[in-house]
Amino acid sequence: MGMRLYDTVRGEVVPFEPGPTVSVYVCGITPYDATHLGHAFTYLTFDLAIRRLEDLGHEVRMVRNVTDVDDSILPKARELGIDFLELAAREMDLFHADLTALDLRPAWSEPTATGSIDAMISLISRLEANGHTYEVDGTTFFDVATWTKFGSLTGYDEAQMTTYAAERGGNPDDPRQRNPLDFVLWQPSATDEPSWESPFGPGRPGWHIECSAMAIAALGETIDLHGGGNDLTFPHHECEAAQSEAATGKTFARHWMHVGMVAYEGTKMSKSLGNLVFVRNLRRMHDPRAIRLSLMAHHYRTGFEWFDYEIEDAIRRLDRLVKAAQFQKGPNPAPTLATVRAALDNDLDTATARDAIDLLASEIIAGTGDDTTAASGLANAAGLLGIRLDVSLPES
Ligand SMILES: [Zn+2]
Structure with a gap:
């Protein structure tokens, strides 16, 4: 496939x-x-x-x-x-x-x-x-x-x-x-x-x-x-x-x-309404990786409304990912990598891919498993979504 x-x-x-x-x-x-x-x-x-x-x-x-x-x-x-x-x-x-x-x-x-x-x-x-x-x-x-x-x-x-x-x-x-x-x-x-x-x-x-x-x-x-x-x-x-x-x-x-088009809190984003959400302003306030994660909650073909509070969930997800990437062991990451790839292949189902890396991060933090490749596998899976976790990546 x-x-x-x-x-x-x-x-x-x-x-x-x-x-x-x-x-x-x-x-x-x-x-x-x-x-x-x-x-x-x-x-x-x-x-x-x-x-x-x-x-x-x-x-x-x-x-x-x-x-x-x-x-x-x-x-x-x-x-x-x-x-x-x-x-x-x-x-x-x-x-x-x-x-x-x-x-x-x-x-x-x-x-x-x-x-x-x-x-x-x-x-x-x-x-x-x-x-x-x-x-x-x-x-x-x-x-x-x-x-x-x-x-x-x-x-x-x-x-x-x-x-x-x-x-x-x-x-x-x-x-x-x-x-x-x-x-x-x-x-x-x-x-x-x-x-x-x-x-x-x-x-x-x-x-x-x-x-x-x-x-x-x-x-x-x-x-x-x-x-x-x-x-x-x-x-x-x-x-x-x-x-x-x-x-x-x-x-x-x-x-x-x-x-799809992005609206802002119930209204079409437009220059004339003065309600454009500029990337420059957002990234001054938040880690750009959280902005990526936040956008990935939405399927690309569906237009959606941006609400300022959405970034908070993405920030928590990013914190979990960065924290989990420091752990020495965790579950076997292979199924997560497979899930992320399959989700992207399925018309870029970013929400499923995002949830998969979040689940692995939570399991690593919870102390599940003793596979020493868990953190590097998590970093590789996040990397498929363009999220760098600042760990050295082994050759795969
Ligand atoms: Zn053109």
């Missing part, structure tokens, strides 16, 4: 059986504001999948892009009166510090949108050559009428797609579009926005083409695993898949994984 993961397209948990090298593309952030708990939950999910894949002997190449030019960073830079690249660099430093603190594995490659403009232009040129584009007033659109599979990733009907397009960065009311679901590939820049020369006129890329171009440039035309937060399913990933496959004629992603 290998890993089994839920695939958004097939709508069920299916075997995930990549080759020795696994290509993973996770949509990164637009660096214009601090990392919040929703970002942490998404990147933790991929981190756990990658750790287990490596445990199974795979080499994982995870690409996480930086959307350093799009419709949200430019207005923010304008508002702050600074260059958008300066804003991006500042926020990326903070983002990396948050990810490192949470012990999230670094990306194999982290391309920036501004560093990948040539790849975007060449992808749009392929789409143009294949007859999937049209141009109005200097803006080049993707013509969804030329792609019958449009909508197949999410399975949404046209009304649902139109609603989500309006809510999530699309512009279904743009009268220049032949179809409300058509989307921008290339557009003229405003006078104070960055602009690049292209065969479609001077301007800047649309949001979706950025990820397609960066993914293909770094990982090739077919990726093993692609995902992000589940608010990206439509329009972002649907559009990415459509334009990538329309350009290359190949399957873009073999498996799509999406992570």
